[in-house]
Amino acid sequence: MESWVIVLLVTVGYLVLSLAVGLASAGKASAGSEGYVAGDRTFGFLVMYFVMGASVFSAFTFLGGPGWAYSRGAAAFYLLGFLSIGLVPTYFFGPRVARLGRKFGYVTQAQLFAHRYESRYIPPVLALISLVAFVPYLTLQMEGAGYVFSVLTEGRMPEWAGAGVTYGVVLIYVFRSGVIGVAWTNTFQGVLMMALAWGLGLYLPYRLHGGIGPMFARLADTVPAMLTVPGLDAAGDPWTWGAYSSSVAVSAFGFSVWPHYFMKIYTARSIRTLKQTVVFFPTFGFFLLPIMFIGFSGVLAFPDVTPADTILPTIVTSMDLPPLVVGLFCAGALAASMSSGDAIVHAASAVVVKDFYKVLVRPDIDDRRETWLIKVMVVVIGAVAYYFAIYSELSLVLLLLLSYGALAQIFPAVLAALYWRRSTPAGVLGGLLAGCLVTLVWNLFPALQWLDIHPGIWGLAVNVTVMVVMSFATPPMSEEHVGTFVNA
Template identity: 45%
Template sequence: MNWMITMAVIVAYLAIVFCIGSFAGRGRESSVKEYITANSSLGFVVLYFLMGGAIFSAFAYLGGPGWAYSKGAASFFIMGYCALGLVPWWIWGPRAARAGKKFNYVTQAQLFAGRFQSKALSAIVAAVSILAFIQYITLQMKGSAYVFEIASGGRIPFWAGAAIAYIVVVAYVFFGGVRAVAWTNVFQGVFMVVTAWVLGLYFAYSLYDGPTNMFTLIAEKMPTHLLVGPGTKMGYVEYATAVLVSVLGFSMWPHLFMKAYTAESERTLKRTIVWYPTFAIFLVPVLFIGFAGIMQVDPEVLGAPDRILPWMFANMHFGPVAIGMVLAAALAAAMSTQDTITHAAGSIFAQDLVQALKKEPQSEAAATLWIRVSVLGFGLISYLVAVFGGQTLVSLLLGSYGSIVQLLPLTAATFFWPRATKAGAICGVITGVTFNYLIVLKVIPKFAGIHPGLQGLFLNILVLVAVSYLTRPMDRAHVRQYVEL
């Protein structure tokens, strides 16, 4: 049967990824620094795909076409923030790398806790990161579940599809650490980028004789679908603030920030930053797929917009092997991000929360074990949220950015503002995160369409500055170590 051939292709893909991930960390020392940062030895190509896997996720491969299909021009915000998201890292990425080597840091929260001399801040940053991570891992699991559900013709239910992805990813991350994540992302990155271009161009030419005719027809039939502003699916302010919060928050994600500690040199780090915007080019054909479906698929038949890519392939008379390859690429997009974040979530929980609350330091073996157990735990929590929660993939992403962008003032203050104090840092981040979630949970209304994260960020900065000036300055010699990196 065709669905069995399609599933066989996907199973073969999963087996290859599992083998790559499982063997990546073999023969390496069992230490926290190796497990989290690969002993700062990753080169440009590996780092490029490791970072790229974080953006080319289920949100891009499934949520992106879903937004292009349902919201039209609003989906272009994905291109904007992908191109610009890593630019701020040029400012503090190298500084973070120097701090990691100087003070032996392996996580973002360790940097903040060291600068502000506060274990409480370490725990707070860990909690903020983990809350955002759960939403992000959930996003990937939902994408994986859609793939299995459609590939099997509904025979593999949503919950089982999400469980399969959870088991495979957790297995190789558990044993291989960041090296497993890195090398699987190289393989998955090449695979999904090539598939995306073939897919996007194929649909545009086979259904419309090219992208130009496709967009011309959409403009004639649905003129507001290719616009942003009043009377469209997304207003000017909402669109602009979605781009802005994504750009500001992108390099604040702990799993990306921590990659500064994995680079073999600052030159490698800067090359990655310069080349990273090319991933925005890879996203172009992914959006083509969503636009191509507008005139072809009835929204009532499709159901969730995030299903548009796998639905089009599964229902347009393609061979089972081709369908399997395409759905495997969608699965690659989800898993290449899921493994990165699952690894970071476990690392942060063990290092920044458990270690911070313990009175005595752990041994290397105990600390590494805590990380691995945490990887299992956070994967399980995210799985439960994916199965029982709602929301579209892009909505989950934007919601998580609102909390993670609150780490931006901490980063700026760590490297550039000596007058910032521990009390100011703690009060600022708590205020920003709390205000963001109050809006997201609809306890208080959103103001003028501005993204909740930006509203929280504004208050965060005000509180950081005000409380810092009202409290005693920190020791100058200590602060100078960070400001003069």
């Protein structure tokens, strides 16, 4: 049998297994939207751990992580910088969110804001910010999946077919099983990814350089600039401390409030489970070490690979590895893409229906119809992202850059909602809009980027200022109402 056939069989086997795991969980939650979106708030520690962890380790990490280390060296350490503390705020505000969610039946982030600020306008704004971030992110996951298939079949299977098959599987289990399907498959995919990353991350440096120590020693002699922060920029010139530090800061601020992580707070069985998940989250971050070893191992052994994100598949396919190992690599890369893609398509659909449609168009919609609509949106959003991934020539890079800055703007609003009694609807909405606008303008006009500081930082500064000023300029909300949230 030709080796690419074995590789393909292993990969298809993985897809079938993912589908089986995703479908086996169907019917484990109640039929309404609380079951479909929040899993009836029953997730235990192990499942929560993998849901949070595997959602982070996306196609970006698995292909982009080695790509960064390969082409930009120590710049990639910024991932460690924000992952180590990014989820820590959830330890402190998460229990309040979980208690309020249980008490008032929230399943999305914006429902908390709508209630706290008695506002019809905040949810659609949050929904829009979420969509701007989610669609390009999902598109990237699909492109990653398509690419894996195309490489492993040596071009016999085009990218559109690879992405189509992979995301066909994802849409089926998300459609049928909702968040429970996401949770179970992420657990399976998470274990596979970890095993594979450590396996390849230790094996490749050993095979190519005789070990991790000798590999870095050689790099230190030949390209020392790659081993000290801030590393290199995308063009291969030295990166700046301003860009490095502010990227860490924006990612850290935004991390705990990404709507698809935030929504998982509602799925925890208890406060203790939620806290344990946050405590152990950085252990998932150690998975980035082998990912970076892989990238560093390619610097001297495989110079001039472009685009840099293809360094891992390039190494794997050019090293004469047994087809079974190559197949497992492909399965792992697909697992990375799918475990983020499923959580995102699920969260995006819930957000569109609950925070946009229900708030602005049909407040009286019943729960059965609402759940059905969310399922339809899963397919619609999947199709939109697929269109962008395969047919559109439009570059999503700007949208993606923008989304990190825009999502970080939600962080001050979350703190205000849960800790600052005097904050008012006008203050929070004004802050959000002003912060996003500044982030957008600063992205569009790079000349404004003093010291290469990330646009999101300027957005946050304006956001907080506007929020404070407008809150004091508008009448306070009733003490009793505010107390429900601040004392939760």
